[in-house]
Amino acid sequence: MSTIAVRAEAGDAGADRRAEAAGPEAMRRRGIDVDPALLTLTSEQEELRGIVADFVAELSGPDDVRRHAAFPGGYDPALWRRLARELGLAGIAIPAEYGGAGGSFTDLAVVLQEAGRGLLCAPLLSTVVLATSALLASGDERTCRQYLPGIADGSVVATLAGTAGRAGSSDTGARREAAGWRVDGTYDFVLHGATADVVLLPAQTEEGLGLFAVDGNAPGLARSARTVLDPTRPQAALRLADVPATLVGPPDEGAAIVDLALDIGRAALAAEQVGAVEHALHACVAFVSHRHQFGRPIGSFQAVKHRLADLLVELEGARSAARYAAACVDAAPAELPVAASVAHVACSEALELAAREYVQLHGGIGFTWEHPAHLYVRRARADAVLFGTIGRHRARLAALIGIGGRELEGDAARD
């Protein structure tokens, strides 16, 4: 776990104390030990939020989203370059030595929340979160130098395969030849997999599971885009036959790297989900305040307003869980597995409720193709199973706090 420790030490001086405090008993009884200040936005983050929100509102409205999703890669490459270069969003949490802004994950979470609010079509989760986290977690400086500057300036789109559990990958294998590594196997449900410039993937080596980087146009790599439930987040199936690859990190660290990248991915997904819940709630409040039936706004009926109050309760709970998970990525790595699973459960459930209410409280208009509500239904259901279902995360939490259950850790990669 040496590579993980690199990241943990970078966190803060209290990490040792927290690692000790995060045993099953302590997690069960106390649950949380982070600086409360990390759960609220700084004034700089508020400013960042405003800038990104304006950008998303102007260039990624509901009609734009449909147009962007129809691009071959599922996003508008020109818009992505602007986001990366003008706003510096792609490199916000990448260390300065690799061409990024050297910000924190909580900074990135602010961006993700606003992206999630507008269902922004962009390779944020695949490239900026999963692939970047895997590269940094690997501790492989040479590979980081090779890809991270390109990710930071928007010229490289990368993704991480093998994140979808048992159904996601099979028959993977890597062998060392004189000219370098060759990889075989199939990987499914790979985010932005059909168009990514580089694919990171775990494959079985003689020493264990290793992480490899494969060029998107490598000979022997067949990629087919899947028809997807959520058109704003494309997925692809990859088949590799004797594909040249580069080993990333030690040949037995793949599982640990993917596990950490997945937990960071869950924290990122949670931030996006909070933005989407907020959008749905505000859209519903605006609609029921103006829509009249029986001679009064339908929002004045208690049956309607209490449903929205319940959604507000879920939103604030989800926001708290998402901020806690983001804070753990930066400052409490020992608590991250628990925080990531808690955030995944809380935020997935909140967004599923929000999407349901989005349709229901808009009545007939909410059930039409033209209305954006179904885009949020699609996002909600797809997100909830993207990095492990709610049920599997509950089982993982049960194991982490010592009440039975089964660890999820590693099975994404090892299954």
Added chain:
Amino acid sequence: MTDTGSGVPPPEEFRAEARRWLASVAAPRADAAAWGTGTDSVAVFENWSPEEEREHTDRIRGWERLRYDSGWGALAFSPDVGGRGLPGHYEHLYRSEEAAFEVPRRTEVFPVTQQLIAPAIAIWGTPEQQTRWLPPMLRTDELACQLFSETEAGSDLASVRTRAARDGDGWRLSGHKVWTSGARVATWGAAVCRTDPDVPKHAGITVFLVRMDAPGVTIRPIRQMTGGESFNEVYLDDVVVPDGDRLGPVGQGWRVTQTILAAERLDSGTLGLDNAAAALELAAHLDRPLSGAERDRAAQLFVRTVVQRALGLRVTATLAAGRQPGPEASVGKLHATRTLRETTDLVAELLGPQLTADTGAWGTFAWTEHLLGAPGYSIAGGTDEIQRTILAERVLGLPREPARGAAS
């Protein structure tokens, strides 16, 4: 203790200092090794006789006095009344340290006195009232209870009928209040009264602090569904109250009441967390493996507790940043009442028949106290439905019910 120049020590230093003081006066809290021993009480409302209530109150009071006298009570209050003048969230910082020590668990009348009534006096009281009331209340020499609800004024609290009529330099109060906890041990009762029946209902209200031992005050216990008597009804029969014991201006009592109710909502954020943790301990110590359904339910309750704690930390952080808490504070009570319900659901699943008949086994039948007490908090301090309406109208800005208030 060094400080940042404004007299406020940095949080970490404050916490360390609090830990040092606590370690010098209290034992560390017993840990997991103690499972199966000691008290297994998970009562939401204590089932105490009047003697027991007095005894427990005195024990808690002893601790609170030591705290106040040692400079660790009344942290957010001004030094004039024995406080430290620290920002509001330092009380939360202190409490998070205190949680690791064996100290008496405060019954409801203590937070009512220290977190609800005293801050309202600090906002609405005259300088004379603050000098007279705050030190003894913050030291808990004098406890205060809420004389709010009436049989015909529950959720619609502004329709209170208890009359306060001018009589020379003072007032005469007559009416009937219900659901008062701590009435038997309190020195003062904050009474929401009608002083003008001829104006719209919210405008005719004034708040008084009534001495609970004044002639004409009669306290009768209410037996709640747990079988115990944690609440009282209080009859006010021509009780004389000097004008100097009026809190806030005449006719402004609704605003004073709102100050107290808002503090009550804020104070309910940690409600139910101790018992949820106890239910998870039960799940961890069961002498058989959990079924998939039980494990799911336990994990879900754990998710709720983490979320509730994170919500609480956000409130602390907002206060620390010098801002007023927003929705994260007002959603706390609804979150807490659901935690209480889901704790019952988990325990029922885990214990099965042991929850219905007392086998004498430690930590089993005791949960009936939780099961029967939990519904109380979905009613007390503003029902879940009233909380939802407050969120919908005041936070989300949804239109009000058209007919409401038209009759008043």
